[in-house]
Amino acid sequence: MTAIDELLERNAALVDRTRGDRSSASPSLHIAVLTCMDARIRVFELFGLQQGEAHVLRNGGGVVTDDVIRSLALSQRKLGTREIMVVQHTSCGLSMTTDDEFKDELEADTGLRPTWAVEAFREVKDSVRTSMARLRHSVFLPYTDNIRGFVYDVHNGALHEVLSPGQG
Incomplete structure (x- = not known):
């Protein structure tokens, strides 16, 4: 059985027992979380999120790209x-x-x-700062006052806030 077949079986079992309103695409907490596609990051568990509370965007590195700006603008x-x-x-x-x-x-x-940027980095805190700066400077995002960045420690589960230059 392929991984896709396994996921389809899980979906069939889930359909009949899943509760909750699936009618709204707007997240109830009015928040978007950008993170890495790394399978060790269990976003919903990490923040105690329930389905429908947040938009979760994932890509390699959790970095801000043109497509992330597009998704966040929407x-x-x-x-x-x-x-x-x-x-x-x-x-x-x-x-x-x-x-x-x-x-x-x-x-x-x-x-x-490839013509696209890989967005590799050496220091994760610097990458978080770069991503926050890109978001804050995007003309396509009207709400940039409450953007915060974090580093998740995959070894112990701790979350460490990364401040931008000039912050606290």
């Missing part, structure tokens, strides 16, 4: 979110390569060099 302008959490983590794969290394690897394998 989230804020059409679906009512007003706060953003950026949650990156320790031992991230993006901290173990460079943009050029990964692009070289892809080019060697495919014959094509």
Whole structure:
């Protein structure tokens, strides 16, 4: 059985016993959480979130890209979110390569060099600060006063806030 088949079986079992209103796309807490796709980050468990409370965006590294800005612009302008959490983590794969290394690897394998940025980083706190700055400076996001960044420690579950320059 493939992983897709397994997920389809789980969905079939879930449909009959799942409760809750699935009619609203707007999150009840009016918050969006951007985090990494790393399977060790259990976003709903980490924050005690219930379905329907937050928009959760995930990508490699939990970094702000044009597509993240697009999704957050929709989230804020059409679906009512007003706060953003950026949650990156320790031992991230993006901290173990460079943009050029990964692009070289892809080019060697495919014959094509990607035009997109990998967004690799060495220091996770700096990456969180960069992501927060990109969000705050985006003309497409009307609500940038309550953007906060964090580093999640995958070894002990602790969450550490990352302050922007000039903050507290």
